[in-house]
Amino acid sequence: MNGWRGKILRVDLTSGVCSARPMEPSVAKDYIGGRGLGIHFLNRSVDPRCDPFSAENMLIMATGPLTGTGAPTGSRYMVMTKSPLTGAITCSNAGGMFPTEFKRTGYDAVLFTGRSESPVYLWMDREKAELRPAGHVWGKTTHETTDALLAETDAKAKVACIGPAGEKRVLFAAIMNDKHRAAGRSGVGAVMGSKNLKAVVVKGKGRISLADPDRFKDFNKQILDTFREGTRKTPLGLTVNGTAGVVMVTQNYGVLPTKNWQQGTFDGWEKIHGEELTRRFLKKNTACYGCPIGCGRKTRVEDLRFAGEGEGPEYETIYAMGANCMIDDLAAITKANYICNELGMDTITMGATVACAMELVERGYLPEAQVGRSLKWGDAEALVELTRLTGIREGVGDLLAEGSFRLAERCGHPELAPVSKKQEFPGYEPRGAQAMGLAYATSPIGGSHMRGDPAYFELFGVPESMDPHQWEGKAKATQAYQDLSAIIDSAGLCIFFAVRHLAAKDLGVAPVGILEYLNAATGAGYTLEELMVAGERIINAERMFLTRAGFARKDDSLPDRLTKTPAPTGPAKGLVCHLDEMLDEYYQVRRWTEDGIPTQEVLETLGLA
Amino acid sequence: MRIEVRLYGDLKKYAPGDQPQFALRLEPGATVDDICRMLAISEGHHITLINGRRSGTDATVANGDTLVFMPLISGG
Numbered sequence: 236m237n238g239w240r241g242k243i244l245r246v247d248l249t250s251g252v253c254s255a256r257p258m259e260p261s262v263a264k265d266y267i268g269g270r271g272l273g274i275h276f277l278n279r280s281v282d283p284r285c286d287p288f289s290a291e292n293m294l295i296m297a298t299g300p301l302t303g304t305g306a307p308t309g310s311r312y313m314v315m316t317k318s319p320l321t322g323a324i325t326c327s328n329a330g331g332m333f334p335t336e337f338k339r340t341g342y343d344a345v346l347f348t349g350r351s352e353s354p355v356y357l358w359m360d361r362e363k364a365e366l367r368p369a370g371h372v373w374g375k376t377t378h379e380t381t382d383a384l385l386a387e388t389d390a391k392a393k394v395a396c397i398g399p400a401g402e403k404r405v406l407f408a409a410i411m412n413d414k415h416r417a418a419g420r421s422g423v424g425a426v427m428g429s430k431n432l433k434a435v436v437v438k439g440k441g442r443i444s445l446a447d448p449d450r451f452k453d454f455n456k457q458i459l460d461t462f463r464e465g466t467r468k469t470p471l472g473l474t475v476n477g478t479a480g481v482v483m484v485t486q487n488y489g490v491l492p493t494k495n496w497q498q499g500t501f502d503g504w505e506k507i508h509g510e511e512l513t514r515r516f517l518k519k520n521t522a523c524y525g526c527p528i529g530c531g532r533k534t535r536v537e538d539l540r541f542a543g544e545g546e547g548p549e550y551e552t553i554y555a556m557g558a559n560c561m562i563d564d565l566a567a568i569t570k571a572n573y574i575c576n577e578l579g580m581d582t583i584t585m586g587a588t589v590a591c592a593m594e595l596v597e598r599g600y601l602p603e604a605q606v607g608r609s610l611k612w613g614d615a616e617a618l619v620e621l622t623r624l625t626g627i628r629e630g631v632g633d634l635l636a637e638g639s640f641r642l643a644e645r646c647g648h649p650e651l652a653p654v655s656k657k658q659e660f661p662g663y664e665p666r667g668a669q670a671m672g673l674a675y676a677t678s679p680i681g682g683s684h685m686r687g688d689p690a691y692f693e694l695f696g697v698p699e700s701m702d703p704h705q706w707e708g709k710a711k712a713t714q715a716y717q718d719l720s721a722i723i724d725s726a727g728l729c730i731f732f733a734v735r736h737l738a739a740k741d742l743g744v745a746p747v748g749i750l751e752y753l754n755a756a757t758g759a760g761y762t763l764e765e766l767m768v769a770g771e772r773i774i775n776a777e778r779m780f781l782t783r784a785g786f787a788r789k790d791d792s793l794p795d796r797l798t799k800t801p802a803p804t805g806p807a808k809g810l811v812c813h814l815d816e817m818l819d820e821y822y823q824v825r826r827w828t829e830d831g832i833p834t835q836e837v838l839e840t841l842g843l844a
Numbered sequence: 845m846r847i848e849v850r851l852y853g854d855l856k857k858y859a860p861g862d863q864p865q866f867a868l869r870l871e872p873g874a875t876v877d878d879i880c881r882m883l884a885i886s887e888g889h890h891i892t893l894i895n896g897r898r899s900g901t902d903a904t905v906a907n908g909d910t911l912v913f914m915p916l917i918s919g920g
Contacts, residue, residue, distance in 0.1 A: 695916070
């Protein structure tokens with residue numbers, strides 16, 4: 236096969252047997268790869284009602300047909316499993332260098348089943364795969380583990396691993412690759428830890444073969460020339476200040492979640508904005524494989540209280556650990572980010588859980604004695620300390636390691652958790668960006684912006700603007716962006732480039748550029764319609780997993796704080812999120828029942844019946 | 845009438861004085877386009893918000909409005 240490698244590695248951790256099998260071409264075409272491939276295998280092999288930490292659950296790492304091809308931002312892989320945080324599926328992706336190196340071994344994906352009796356890591360040297368003991372790195376940070384495993388395998392290999400948080404099943408533990416890139420969300424690292432799998436180390440060789448290299452090269456040149464021309468005079472904001480530059484945008488729209496989602500504006504925003512990050516801590520930009528943007532931030536903090544070195548923070552981290560906790564100390568936020576990377580945790584859930592704890596303490600629902608320290612809004616030292624304790628499940632960290640929903644529930648006030656399907660939201664306030672609320676509620680993985688990101692049309696104006704305060708008509712655009720994201724995530728691309736440069740310039744966002752890349756790479760001869768149907772198929776296949784796990788409209792929800800309490804400050808003052816109205820419209824657009832279940836008709840159309 | 849203008853990012857260079865946030869006195873009926881011309885803000889990668897809501901260049905501002913110019917940024 237071209238584009239795809241045509242092989243899947245199956246690793247049975249219970250028996251220790253690694254076996255290769257061919258990928259069926261029809262599955263490849265129908266599900267594209269990455270996220271699509273992941274849901275295909277989950278639906279085929281995993282009981283949606285299984286315990287996420289049981290041996291029955293499967294952990295899937297899958298690249299896309301454009302991963303490692305040289306297509307701009309074609310650097311990504313997707314991790315999929317049943318999430319211990321949400322009980323739904325999760326798919327969390329990352330870039331860096333690991334995914335490309337993984338694909339160079341000769342496999343498109345690896346499926347882990349069962350559970351090892353003792354800690355192991357998977358070593359893939361080209362097509363040869365073996366499980367090796369990992370007892371000597373159990374308990375080590377992601378950075379220590381990476382260095383140790385490179386030393387005993389090959390210095391040029393690439394590593395994805397868990398830290399102590401994954402081993403201790405922190406419900407939002409991440410899988411870190413290349414030390415600083417995170418498949419961060421929904422506890423994929425905790426599932427890996429539950430299987431006693433510490434790391435995957437890969438060393439491949441050669442290039443990914445392409446069906447039509449000349450066609451690929453010509454189109455690539457055209458796309459990159461257009462990108463470079465567009466950014467020649469004015470560099471892309473993402474390049475200059477990273478995603479942290481978004482603080483300015485959300486603050487000015489009044490959608491920067493602040494004080495555990497009570498309001499959408501933060502007085503201290505200029506101290507945590509991307510310009511400050513660039514001025515104070517940036518050492519250099521970093522880029523994932525094949526990326527012309529380079530939004531990554533290699534940073535160093537010299538402030539003695541929070542000294543450290545690493546990568547980040549991203550916008551989402553700054554919202555969650557900054558504005559949301561009323562913390563305007565960028566050094567502390569950056570330090571807490573480093574700790575999350577080293578212990579292997581999701582920064583969004585971590586920050587949102589600390590913010591939730593701050594409100595629980597303020598309202599008297601969580602005694603400070605139980606926290607073991609004072610915990611007031613804006614306490615930067617508390618953020619850093621609680622982050623560290625959570626990653627090793629020590630003291631109150633053991634409680635925070637369950638995420639904000641379970642924390643608030645145990646304190647008797649689950650309504651104070653900023654979650655959908657028990658997963659914390661990213662940093663866009665739905666009262667002032669209505670479609671974001673719909674996207675959070677209908678994302679298959681719970682609160683997420685990466686499974687279809689309406690911020691593009693509500694806030695960034697890409698490709699065109701819709702009024703963020705209006706809810707009417709948002710369902711159709713949200714559905715289009717969700718389908719596009721399914722295609723991007725499955726192809727192995729990054730949303731940052733693909734939404735702007737590889738989709739049609741209208742709210743239908745047809746994947747016209749991705750189509751050309753995919754056909755040049757794979758020779759699969761997709762029509763535009765077939766590719767768009769594949770996106771819709773993936774969304775519906777995910778929804779079927781959720782349906783069988785017991786999810787329905789009742790779970791496509793937002794906290795009352797966002798749907799019943801009017802925003803108190805900023806441009807969205809007085810507004811609530813009109814989720815129910817948007818959901819009615821959305822289910823119609825999706826051809827799902829009023830309860831959010833895919834109809835037989837739509838399943839038949841998509842070949843899922 | 846009087847409005848408040850806030851310039852962010854590389855647009856700060858168009859401020860008439862030292863401060864990127866300043867008051868501007870205007871004739872009633874002034875549009876965003878008129879203000880761009882007054883401040884010599886060239887066309888480019890920026891977006892305009894009136895009171896936190898996206899506006900086009902032909903939008904008119906009213907007394908007491910806050911007008912934000914910021915670079916076109918996306919991410920997540």
